[in-house]
Amino acid sequence: MLKAVGRYFRALGYLVTGRIDAARRAISTSPYVVNATYDQIIEEKKKSIQQFKDAIARLIVQHDEKMNRIRALSDEINRMEQLKEGAAAKARTTVEKLRAQGMDLAAIKAGEDYQKCMLAFNDFTSRIEEKTPRIAELEKELTDMDQTIQGHKIQLQQMLREIDRVKEEQAVAVAEIITAREEQELNDMLVGISQDRTSRDLAEMRQLRDEMKAKARISRELAGTDTKVQEAQFLEYARQHKTSDEFDKLIGLAESADKSERPTDTDKTSEPRLPE
Secondary structure (H helix, E strand, O other), X not given: OHHHHHHHHHHHHHHHHHHHHHXXXXXXXXXXXXXXXXXXXXXXXXXXXXXXXXXXXXXXXXHHHHHHHHXXXXXXXXXXXXXXXXXXHHXXXXXXXXXXXXXXXXXXXXXXXXXXHHHHHHHHHHHHHHHHHHHHHHHHHHHHHHHHHHHHHHHHHHHHHHHHHHHHHXXXXXXXXXXXXXXXXXXXXXXXXXXOHHHHHHHHHHHHHHHHHHHHHHHHHHHOHHHHHHHHHHHXXXXXXXXXXXXXXXXXXXXXXXXXXOOOHHHHHOOOXXXX
8 A cells, every 4th residue: 555655656756747847848948048048058157267267366376475485495595505605704714814823723623713604504504405405395386386277277268168169059059949949830830730820819719609609598598588489489389280270171171180080980890899
């Protein structure tokens, strides 16, 4: 029982879905609907293109930020190189000066001026070594980002061309649907499948006439007109029959008719006799 009910509701759902699909297909064939549908598709594509442009713009912003970061790191490394060279130059000047004063190399290296120059040189060198790989990483990211942006730009151009193709297709589709519908209506008219306005008006007038006749008949029946007409027909028939009888009597046909209707002696003798 439950399975049968389930099949019933499932079949009912299929029926409703089928009718909805049929109605949707019928509406979808309208040129106005087709044109509006293409307009909606074009608008959706334009929205997608705008979103795509926004994404590319964000990538370009990130690209510019990385580029600015590379420039800043490069400038900082150049500055560190100059500072490192300055520390080395000062160390050389210090060594030459102390040697001129007769100090040995070990005492010079242990001196405060030499140690400051050496520590500064090492610090600048380590900072350069720290920032150089970061520049390499950023340059690699920029290379990949350049390829991505270029690919997105090509895809964006394809999307823009796709909109142009959809617009062309829109005009062709609407024209083809209008032409096909006109051709179908013409063919239907030729084979008598469809009815023009004259045929519809004629059918409506015939139906209206039949309805008026039916209403008049109902009115007659409700008012007793049909009964009166029948009674008048019966009275007229009786009057005509009486007149015919009088005419028959006048010309002697009534007597012969009476004789023909009277029973004969043979008929009388043939009747069974009652016992005395």
